[in-house]
Amino acid sequence: MDVLAAALQQLFTPYHLMLVLVGTTVGLFVGAMPGLSATMALAVLLPFTFTMDALPGLIALGSVYMGAIYGGSFAAILINAPGTPSSVATTFEGYPMAKAGRAEEAITAATIASVVGGLFGVFALLLLAPPLAAFSLRFGPPEYFWVAVLGLTLIGGLSSGSLLKGLMGGALGVLISIIGVSPIGGESRFTYGFPALQGGVELIVALIGLFVIPELLVMAGTGVGALAKSKLGTARGLLLSTTKKVLSMPGNLLRSVIVGEIVSVIPGAGGNIAGLIAYNEAKRWSKHPEEYGKGSLEGLVASESSNNVTVAGSMVPLLTLGIPGAPPDALILGAMLMHGLRPGAELFTTQGALTYGFILSMGVSAIVMLPIGLFGGRLIYQAVVRVPPSFLVPTVASMAILGSFALRNSMTDVMIMLALGLLGFALKEVGFHPAPIALGLILGPIAETGFVQSRLMGSSYAIPYLKLVESPLSQALIALCVLAIVWPLVSDWRRRRAAKVGRSA
Template identity: 45%
Template sequence: MFDVAFQGLLQVFLPHNFLVLFIGVFMGIVFGALPGLTATMGLALLVPFTFTMSPAAGLIMLAGIYVGAMYGDAIPAVLINTPGTPAAIATTFDGFPLAQKGMAQHGLVAAAVASAFGSLVANMVLAAAAPPLAEVSLQFGPPEYFWLGIFGLTIISTLSTGNMFKGFLAGTIGMLLSAVGMADLGGDIRLTFGFPELQGGIELIVALIGFFCLPEILSSVIGQRRAAYTEEASNPKLSVVWEVIKSLLGRPWLLIRSSIIGTVVGFAPGAGGNIASMVSYNEACRWDKHPEEYGKGTIKGVAASEAANSAMAPGSLIPLLTLGIPGSPPAAVILGALMLHGMKPGAELFSEHATVTFAFIMGLLVAAFLVTIIGSFGSFVFARIINIPSRYLAPAIVFMTVLGSYAIRNNMLDVWIMFIFGIIGYVSSKLKFHPAPIVLGLILGPFVEEGLVQSMLAGKAEGGTLSYMVLRPISGVLIALCLMSLLWPAYAAWRAKHRKPDDVCQVPLEKLEASDEE
């Protein structure tokens, strides 16, 4: 295997292949950074161009696009509080507060380094352990997806520190929004209010733009912010790059844990980077000795989110390459590219097409290093965008939000929904409702609903719904995680009550000094 992997690496560094990889990474960053232009869209648009290339070159370019997009979505998340893709929702929690304090470069560099680390770990797993992990992915059935959704909802307890009731109320609203449109099981039309365009449901990107981006623009326009879009001007420096890298490398367990979470969620077909980043952020906050820093602007929160969603990308390719089951929408597009070049997923990929397959895997690996270089040094340019006065920046952002909302389905109703959600988000922020639980409910609602309905139907055939949902091994693990997540706030309160005064972090966030983790 090592010989074939080395041959694949040599394929990547052929001048022509390396050039298309670089172009792919750059294009991926662009697609990820523009709200509405996702990694799936970028891959789908550029797959036809690979038909004229060799299989190795075509797949290497797609690898660059995929990895680049997983970092690119962090740029608007940090700068304007708008996730470029749903996978960067958790990145906004600490990325934008960093930008508000004039530390946008810190957030961008942290995202680049963490993205590269997560991709590196996941690619090592992909190359070494794809077949056995693919067998595990086949064990995910309706009960496992139901409990995965419930576990995701328990994260609300972390996102709603200070008022648990408001958090779970917001999560309930999000789940109601997820029910809009035609039910996947049964075909019932629900909560469309006479609008045929809503039969397809509420588009997630539209909700993200509305709840996260527009409230900040409204705050700026109404005059509650200073002339600049953020509270402090950003002043990029070369020393920041090395400072952030040193700080993150001093927290290896944070990066490793987040990467493992992203990989595991990735090879569960259909889970996606949004769940990976949310779960990773929750666990980072849970196990840190200073959870009070999260949500106020810390590179640890950015790193946890970005390492997980970048690790999800190679993780989603594990069931694809071994079993032909795409673990995410972008992986489904890559499946089409494989078929386009006459390559059938399964054992054939690792025997007859081993060199091309490992060239693709090594392309993912090298793309991670390119993301670190482009992202870290590109932060000098990106970070200065935030210094533009709001009277110039806000109209440009509004134009991008309208364009991104309309481009998803070419539907003007999506634009109006985005504006409605923006107003709701602005009002709710004044009432101390955080938008994250609403979006989390919107994401996880279909997992919970479909998993429950399918489990009830299958449970009747298996002799009992309760035993079918509870006694399966992976379900048992997920149930234990749910209980631990629900009980954790009580334990955290007890730990805070008995913490010694010296244990409280007194170091300003701006100095980015590493704190020990449990």
């Protein structure tokens, strides 16, 4: 553990700690803006890190990344906008809580959950990186396909009300995700004569449209801000009582962070669905499933704790194997290469002090999120509450426009955002929740790519599709899919029978 001591010594200099503080703060505000992703913030920062030393450069990138993923929860809670795809599930409970006047409680809980998640991720990266990396490599195309199918079974839990409409939403989401150039074959699909549509529908653009525009229009229609029920002035002891509430669900926290860790080490699938899966599991195991969708603290904590695990989680395949697990990691890889650092075993031995210093700095970043988040969160929250709806509607609208533009510098994306927003509003009014559509959007490409690649990999087999069920891991995933479909039916049947017994008794 000499190397850890050396790392700590390197890390704890005023300069490095200041970088963590500033980086986390900047990340937080960037993440809080819908559409401004962690990837963008890191890209802007990257050239500056070339001129810095390796450790401070990496510290700056890591802290901004950590802060941005957490900052996404603010937009999710306050204006129903998933600031990053990973905070989709946060909107399900956070926004209803805010509407009911519990925004501050939601922000506090999200902060504590994020700190827990962030720290867990760092510990797992420190202690378990090699076995986790080996585990992540077992996922090939067939396994990716089944992961996507498993994700799609969440529709059952997410389509509040009508399962039929939930499934339709999922199918629509998948079709929208197909627009553009096909991942296999490179052909243009559903471009309707517009070259710009080759780029397809960017996930965040669709999410902003589907989640923000309907709320915006309702706000305009009623002339009442979404947070009208919130009072300014902190309820006394809110921090303490919320902390107690969050920490009194250790089972939920543990389950969520483990889900986050497992999902995030699988490169490419990770971050976006970790929150959703953790949320769904929390709901399944909950004693109060009826509160979900109406502002359940449990659901919020599940989503936020798991999505902050993914920051360090996606670093597992990056540092051990040189595989960027999520888009922001590619930029961190770029910075490492520029400083002559090559991922792999060497990083943890000869370069150990530096690598561990970087990992630990993410832990420090997770800790400083607590004060920064509570303070910054309050500021943002108060601003949103104070602003009258007549300003809030156009402000949120301009953020939605800027956010969807900034991602790819494309006006087409802004138009797609609005079009999907209006479609989403109409659908929502007739009982289609946006969550299954989002799920289809996220998982469609993973499912298709995995399926077609598996089919190709099995070319020399008598029945090529056998490739899909060949590996034990695939079979385990299939079992999980079956379980995910059958479980709700069984528990529903048992509940009904219990109700019947209760009545006849």
